[in-house]
Amino acid sequence: MSIFSLKMLGRMVTGQLSWKHLSGPVTIADFAGQSAQMGLSYYLGFLAVISISLGVLNLLPIPLLDGGHLMYYVIEIIKGSPVSERAMSSASAWASRCCSS
Numbered sequence: 001m002s003i004f005s006l007k008m009l010g011r012m013v014t015g016q017l018s019w020k021h022l023s024g025p026v027t028i029a030d031f032a033g034q035s036a037q038m039g040l041s042y043y044l045g046f047l048a049v050i051s052i053s054l055g056v057l058n059l060l061p062i063p064l065l066d067g068g069h070l071m072y073y074v075i076e077i078i079k080g081s082p083v084s085e086r087a088m089s090s091a092s093a094w095a096s097r098c099c100s101s
Contacts (some may be wrong), residue, residue, distance in 0.1 A: 005056040063091040064099065 004067075011017035028050060035046035060070040068091070072083045 005053045007056075063088070063095040067091075068095070 008017060012022075032043070032046060032050075036043040058065050059067040059070070061067045063071075072088060076082050
């Protein structure tokens with residue numbers, strides 16, 4: 001399932017799939033309700049897909065997410081010293097601006 005999430009993200013980045021396929025909390029809640037009406041196994045399956053998708057997105061190397069912190073650790077290992085507070089702050093500010101626009 002995580003490979004599927006990454007493939008879909010890649011298709012969105014390359015323009016093969018529209019960004020309109022992204023949904024917010026209201027749509028997710030609607031689908032959760034629909035899956036719950038179909039039965040417990042469908043509902044649990046839907047919850048599993050959402051959880052895996054969120055986990056994959058959280059591990060992307062974006063400074064505001066956990067993947068961004070892992071990226072800092074990898075840079076620290078390669079560089080041999082911690083990433084400066086200024087660099088981390090600048091990256092977080094840049095990511096915030098990108099996410100808000």
